[in-house]
Amino acid sequence: MTAAARGTLEEMKIICGGGGPAGLYFAILMKKYDPGHEITVLERNPPGRTYGWGVVFWDDLVDTLRAADRPTAEAIEGHAFGWTGERLVVNGSGPVQVPGRGWAIGRRRLLELLLERAQALGVDVRFNCEVENRPDADLVVACDGAGSRLRQANADAFKTEVRVGSNKYLWLGTTKVFNAFTFSFVPTDAGWIWCHAYGFDEHTSTFIVECSAETWADLGFDGLGEEETLALLGQLFADELDGHPLRSNGGVQWLSFRTVTNERWDHENVVLMGDAAHTTHFTIGSGTKLALEDAVALAANLSEGRDLQRALASYGRERRRALRRAQTDARFSAQWFENVPRYASLEPERLFALMHERRSPLLPRIPPPAYYRLHQATHDVAALRRLRGWAAPKIKALYGP
Numbered sequence: 001m002t003a004a005a006r007g008t009l010e011e012m013k014i015i016c017g018g019g020g021p022a023g024l025y026f027a028i029l030m031k032k033y034d035p036g037h038e039i040t041v042l043e044r045n046p047p048g049r050t051y052g053w054g055v056v057f058w059d060d061l062v063d064t065l066r067a068a069d070r071p072t073a074e075a076i077e078g079h080a081f082g083w084t085g086e087r088l089v090v091n092g093s094g095p096v097q098v099p100g101r102g103w104a105i106g107r108r109r110l111l112e113l114l115l116e117r118a119q120a121l122g123v124d125v126r127f128n129c130e131v132e133n134r135p136d137a138d139l140v141v142a143c144d145g146a147g148s149r150l151r152q153a154n155a156d157a158f159k160t161e162v163r164v165g166s167n168k169y170l171w172l173g174t175t176k177v178f179n180a181f182t183f184s185f186v187p188t189d190a191g192w193i194w195c196h197a198y199g200f201d202e203h204t205s206t207f208i209v210e211c212s213a214e215t216w217a218d219l220g221f222d223g224l225g226e227e228e229t230l231a232l233l234g235q236l237f238a239d240e241l242d243g244h245p246l247r248s249n250g251g252v253q254w255l256s257f258r259t260v261t262n263e264r265w266d267h268e269n270v271v272l273m274g275d276a277a278h279t280t281h282f283t284i285g286s287g288t289k290l291a292l293e294d295a296v297a298l299a300a301n302l303s304e305g306r307d308l309q310r311a312l313a314s315y316g317r318e319r320r321r322a323l324r325r326a327q328t329d330a331r332f333s334a335q336w337f338e339n340v341p342r343y344a345s346l347e348p349e350r351l352f353a354l355m356h357e358r359r360s361p362l363l364p365r366i367p368p369p370a371y372y373r374l375h376q377a378t379h380d381v382a383a384l385r386r387l388r389g390w391a392a393p394k395i396k397a398l399y400g401p
Contacts, residue, residue: 011036017131018144019043022274022291024114024125026141028069029299031121040137041118042129044144051250052107053173053207054081054200056181056285061292062103068296075113080105081200087180088352091187092239096348098356102181102285104200110288139308140270141298143291146260148276158272159263166338168216168254169282172207172233176244183355184240185344190218192340195237196283207246208282209233210337216254226252257281257334261327265316269308272316273298278323280330283337284359290326294319329359336363343368 014030016023019041027039057080065073080103088096118125131140131150142150151158177199185194193211200206216222221229230246237246260279265272274291301315302308336343336358343351350372357363363371 010034011038012138013038013136014040014139014141015131015135015137016041016141016143017135017150018142018148018274018276019045019111019115019125019127020143020145020274020291021110021114021288022295023141023143024111024118024123025069025072025292026143026273026295026299027123027125028072028114028118028121029295030302031118031123032069033299033303035122038124039122040124040126042131043125043127044130045127047127048108048112049250050108050111051171053171053204053249054104054106054198055110055288056083056102056104056198056200057289058102061289064293064296068299069117072114072117075117076105076110079109079113079201081202083179083181083198085180086352087178087182088348088355089182089184089240090344090348090351091185093348096352097180098352100181102198104198104206106200106204107288109201138269139302141273142270142276143273144276146258146275146279148272150270151262151272151276154267154270157264157267161261161263163259165257165259165281165334166213167210167334168213168221168256169208169210170229170233170252170254171249172209172230173247173249174205174207174241174244175203175247176205176207176241177203178205182240184237185340185351186236187344188215188219188236191215192344193219193236194337194340195240197240207237209237212338212340213256221254259327259331259334265319266309266312271298271312277319278327280323280326281334283333284326284330286326286330290323293322297322328361332359332361332363339364346372 014037016027023041027041030037030039062073062077065076083102083104085097085099115125142148144150151160178197179199182197183194185192191212191214193215196208197205226248229252234241234246258279262272262277265277273294277294280286280290297319298315301311343354346368353375354363354368354372357375
């Protein structure tokens with residue numbers, strides 16, 4: 001009789017479908033809680049294969065990881081790259097900079113650190129393995145990304161909704177090391193195109209390119225190969241790259257962001273985690289953070305001694321509640337970048353100020369110059385947030401979400 005059939009959580013057989021950060025970290029925590037768990041992580045790609053570049057995070061994530069598993073937190077801290085401040089350039093103008101601090105780490109390095117820790121604890125990690133739709137296990141954790149096959153096999157039960165954004169974006173890397181998180185907006189005859197760039201180690205930066213679908217098509221990217229695409233982008237962002245090349249990882253693939261939500265996160269013995277459960281637009285830089293926090297919450301709920309179904313339901317409620325603010329912020333952030341022409345004529349200082357306000361539900365409803373004057377008049381971020389909080393339900397009642 002399985003642990004699930006007994007209604008207990010002792011020495012479960014667990015399969016994680018997906019060897020990304022969420023799956024590996026969850027396996028680490030469950031092995032820590034009870035070494036008797038039989039945990040297998042199945043990853044469809046070969047070892048070392050990842051399609052990302054670097055991921056960003058802040059001190060709060062390190063605090064969360066340190067509380068859950070100190071060796072993992074210390075390993076990540078030891079390989080993190082610190083970037084300082086944010087920097088904006090519009091049409092080659094002198095940069096506007098604001099103070100701040102954040103961290104980044106190469107996605108490949110992060111996976112290596114998690115893999116090493118998981119295997120040291122006795123987790124069975126298998127590469128080049130696809131997970132079956134109904135594997136033999138007490139618990140199946142679907143952590144196989146935004147296009148999760150495990151989730152799609154039960155999409156009606158999870159009540160999955162996918163919304164596709166209107167912009168096109170492309171993840172690239174470069175040997176130019178950006179020590180500040182950099183936004184550069186470049187005008188073209190076809191419209192605006194811009195980058196989000198940040199260093200993640202001493203030799204490499206993530207370089208995300210974004211533009212409207214119309215600009216993308218008018219610039220001819222729909223008909224260009226990899227070399228031609230990288231060459232054209234290198235020309236457009238020459239002032240930022242300082243002669244450094246742009247690089248792809250697994251080929252040039254322009255994407256339209258997919259926002260994934262699920263009304264329910266568990267079905268029978270399958271539970272969703274990470275991008276399989278939710279996605280938040282890359283412009284708020286929280287995808288990996290939220291996935292790791294999912295892993296912490298799921299492991300904690302399973303370790304509290306409840307039966308499996310109660311533990312899974314509790315985890316889903318907890319994380320859906322925790323994600324509401326991030327998902328709202330991500331929606332408004334994506335909307336701001338989908339409407340760059342609305343703000344691009346502002347002076348760079350004003351553009352930067354409103355880009356920092358892009359999570360505001362008021363901003364899409366108020367002309368940008370008027371909002372900026374309001375922003376300047378308050379000189380008080382706390383006051384502006386209180387105003388947004390007061391106005392948001394009234395706007396929702398008038399216009400809908």
